[in-house]
Amino acid sequence: MTETPDSAPRAAETFAEAEDALLSRWPETRLEPSLDRIRAFTELLGDPQRTYRSIHLTGTNGKTSTARMVDTLLRAHDLRTGRFTSPHVERMNERISVDGEPLDDEAFVRAFNDVAPYTHLVDASEAHPLSFFETVVGMAYAAFADAPVDVAVVEVGMGGSWDATNVIDADVAVVTPIALDHASYLGTTAAAIAQEKAGIIKAGSVAVLAQQTAEVAEVLLRRAAEVGATVVREGMEFDVVTRVPAVGGQSVTIRGLRGQYDELFLPLYGAHQAQNAATALAAVESLIGDQPLADEVVRQAFAESTSPGRLEIVRRSPTIVLDAAHNPAGAEATAAALEDSFRFDPLIGVIGVMGDKDAEGLLAAFEPHLAHVVVTQNSTDRAMPADQLADTAVGVFGEDRVTVMPRLSDALDHAAWLAEAGAGAGDPLGSGAVLVTGSVVTVGEARSLLGGRR
Template identity: 55%
Template sequence: MSEDTGHDLPELPEHFDISLEETGLRLNLGGHGDGGSDEVRPARPVSDRERVALARVEEELAARWPENKIDPTLERVDYVMDLLGSPQRSYKVIHVAGTNGKTSTVRMIDSLLRSFGHRVGRTSSPHLQTVTERIAIDGEPIHPADFVRIYEEISPYFEMADAHFGQPLSYFEALSCIAFAAFADAPVDVAVVEVGLGGRWDATNVVSADVSVIMPIGLDHMEYLGDTIEDIAEEKAGIITNPDSVTIIGEQEPEAKRVILERAVEVGSAVARFGREFSVVEAGVAVGGQSLTLAGLSGEVSEVFLPLSGPHQAHNAAVALAAVEAFSGASAQRPLDAAAVRDGFAAVTSPGRLERVRATPTTFIDATHNPHGARALALALSTDFNFARLVGVIAVLGDKDAAGILRALEPVLTEVVITQNTSPRALDAYELADIARDVFGDERVHIAGNLVAAYELAVELAEDALAEVGVQSGSGVLITGSVVTAGEARTMFGKEPQ
């Protein structure tokens, strides 16, 4: 008997120099980096002609209803899927919702599945640098030529849907349709699909998932999802639709867990919960990440190296393992191969998630964009690192809880350099600086007009620590505040899309 719902639940057995003369945001690289797994390049080269074609398609997609304007319905995507012969039904699906941790967990699930020999499609959103990141096949972003080809093949059906409903498909709806068609075209045998916003009426919810995953839920996008944790949980639990599925529940506030469990029981989905059916047994800092012992649904796996830092990533790893075990039908009598599990986790990358991009001063990029994520980021920094001086470079979008983000990060940041990214939705740097002064005080807040200038100033501030602590490893820079900020920072450092 579950203590959460009162219902019976089904059991599951370097150093480089900055040149501001360069155009755009890109920096001159030289010297040495930190030797990490920097770049994953496309399997085949991209011609100038293909880049031009992709840019044209991106313009056409951008002209659609923007993804930050929501008209909550599945009708348009359902209509297009019907016209295409329901490609989303041609492969198995693991569907991942939640407020934070979705993208990293999706990438872990993808890597684990590939280590077991599956051909995997993956969706994630939003993208950091290029739209092709949102659709991956065999762990690589879809090639621009394939993206353009799929788009051109199905765009007539977009136009039919536009005419039928009297409103165009949104940018996100169109991308979801492209992803589902691309996976069928590949073909893949399993798709790992990240929810865009909410769950119940998200464009991705035309799938019938074999495994539904609900990551931790916090207060975000309240204008669309509701003002309480319960309201938001109800929307996100809407991805649980298949009575033959398994629902994997990450760590949750009690009120969110109750709502999710009630939905799972209503649908008839089996359930596994973090802290009950699976957990993190042990986590320790390791060079380049952390070493984990995970208790999965089919037993413990020790000596797992995860090249990502922070307790939140250890939690994500436990969720990812449970999702793959549930998908594979693993049990105590038939556990997953531990060596393949270790290989899958060791190969994980998650760009823009506490991503180290420079060694001296140590520089991280993180896509945190809400207080819930900022608290997880602060905990990771305080748990896994020991900086004498850590300077934040922060740019936030105008519709986000900037004060909440800053308050969460204040305990781990010595000073902040406030700036703004190039998004038309960016919060003005001077307005953000006023908010930051309320949190940090006047003396700890600096301002710069763009990301390059802000990083240059942050490096100067971080290196001031040398005279105080005598070692460069005692200083660092964190660039964060939004997915857009993280993407522009990756481009600035010359990182390839992944």
């Protein structure tokens, strides 16, 4: 992207040009905790985030899956939605969806060009330039207003209080389970992280709280009391009553805020996804009104739920499963879901993590469930080098259960060979499979190598 003499960026003509201009800005990992830049930006754009109702989501794990279910439920009620999630799995335009579909390349370029003339004005007036993430948030909020949408479903990038998305004053604030992650940015205890994430709970809103530890719940409830938000909690005002694994997912009965919804088919795996579904249902009930939602509408919406890269089966023979778990809590939920819903024997892991993650904790959560792990790395500069991850993996799995293959394509091929070679040696009803995990980026790159978006 070149600059004209008056410093205004020229319009992007292609998706690649818009993407390049965005990536030339401060990366998502470079943070300066302030809402000044995004406030200045959205003010120049006419505060588009004030033109529609919204549901804002934070938490450590489950945000994207819950946001997607909220989106599907709202659309089933004939509401036009905008959804902002991050990071993307394969392509940047996945971050901004309207009516449940990511902006196509043409619409993404148009959204970028609509806001680009204002980016240099903010850059010139603030102490630091707009970051990549701040710019994409502005694009999303403006695109939602332009659509226009009835409701925006907005997932924070990191934290809450200082996250760029937090210029929105949402009707409903959703907090999925909080655990340790991004400790160098958010704090070294769950309570400290909760303090940052609690910032999305605003005056007069409804705070929908997934099951939390006592220390986290105390922080969230205190924030809600301070601002006068209404609180609904998993396990009290709403809950998962029963769940039974089923072919292609699970059958779930949910006690919502307005009524009970029996034996809903959810084509996603694991107790954590059932809990995400209950949280999503409570969020939509909180927004829509004081009557039970129509049973057939809820049933249809959950049956259509998808969550790419979250225990997603992308290939058979051998089965290859993608899961974006990137911290110990996420890994534990994934491992439990695998035990709950599948009989893979052997299960071979392909794991590539980011350099700032708790690799040892993640590997330890998977160790009882993986026969062997192929250690690799994704293509980003932030990836932990495979050799470094291997040192940690050997300490957890033992040398005989670890193979190092820095190229992801090689790691996938070798893991598939191991899965097929070992099939039938253990459980006669089991079959060999591969789990690709450790990072959203690793999963996204694997998804592209294995056939791309569906």
